[in-house]
Amino acid sequence: MSGAEPGMSLVAVLKGGRSLERQVSLKSGARVEDALRRRGHRVVAIDAGADLVRRLSEVAPDVAFVALHGRDGEDGTVQELLEVMGVPYTGSGVSACIRSSDKALAKHALRDRGIPTPDFFAFNETAFKTLGAGQALPAIEQRLEFPIVVKPASQGSALGIKFARTPADVPAALVAAFSYDRKVLLERYVAGRDLAVSILDGPAGPQPLPVVEAVPEQEDFYDFEARYEIGRTRFVCPAELDPELTAQAHEIALDTYRLLGCAGFARVDLMLEERTGELFVLELNPIPGLTETSLLPQAAEAAGIEFDELIGRIVDAATAPAPV
Ligand SMILES: Nc1ncnc2c1ncn2[C@@H]1O[C@H](COP(=O)(O)OP(=O)(O)O)[C@@H](O)[C@H]1O
Ligand SMILES: [Mg+2]
CATH class of the missing domain: 3.30.470.20 (ATP-grasp fold, B domain)
Structure with a gap:
């Protein structure tokens, strides 16, 4: 680990992005920018979009502050790009993010x-579409007991999380979770x-x-x-x-x-x-x-x-x- 240059270093604040948590990230990013300026850093804000790599090469920051949440920003994608470009960045590395x-x-x-961690079973959509996982639901329900929490494997901010109170609630909860991710968890409440x-x-x-x-x-x-x-x-x-x-x-x-x-x-x-x-x-x-x-x-x-x-x-x- 090597510390970023303190003091007047140039920090690129990566914020926004295309994830469902874009609005939260814009707020996080704006606060971070203000704090960095108060601390004497030079700050360039970058809304993480299609021109992210180009902007990073233009700006050539000493360090990137990753103020992104959710897909791309928090799952190792942006971190992988920063690795490739040799830009030091805040927070966890690629593998921890993944x-x-x-x-x-x-x-x-x-x-x-x-x-x-609460007991759980996790399935890809393919398990339901091509392997008849629906037939295993009664066994899962018996193992976890109701209510059962159904959630997409990725996402944050409680997006796509449903509490199924009876077996009749489970299919709709699964459909909702699968609209966020190709993998979902059924978890003990x-x-x-x-x-x-x-x-x-x-x-x-x-x-x-x-x-x-x-x-x-x-x-x-x-x-x-x-x-x-x-x-x-x-x-x-x-x-x-x-x-x-x-x-x-x-x-x-x-x-x-x-x-x-x-x-x-x-x-x-x-x-x-x-x-x-x-x-x-x-x-x-x-x-x-x-x-x-x-x-x-x-x-x-x-x-x-x-x-x-x-x-x-x-x-x-x-x-x-x-x-x-
Ligand atoms: N197994 C569970 N039992 C009870 N409450 C849960 C469970 N899973 C999630 N929750 C509720 O939903 C919230 C969000 O769940 P979490 O797994 O932290 O996902 P997220 O990424 O959306 O924050 C939790 O803070 C908790 O209030
Ligand atoms: Mg949470």
């Missing part, structure tokens, strides 16, 4: 390592509290930040709209948890971050099961939101790290691509 943005891949890795642990790299290695709890105010489900409309989800940070549970959440999040090979920063989403008091990892977001209402900035603030410092630390931890 592993974490595919929930099925990530959950298999977690399960193999013994890190708790964990009734309990919605927690997130953000991780920030530093000189002493990756550090877990205070736990954030998302408490839905009206809806019984924390959906896409609720997440970005202030007032519909209340965030509590630090979450009111026993110190022992907090330590456990930190440890599980850090194990997940290391297992997937992340760098710089990330956010791990967990459920704390009401009935058993056990923690389960839902997913790791390699590029969590950086908007006003996002969880990582809130967690950083609770740890005494202001937004500008947070952005500075993420840039300082940017890794140079391996020399070719």
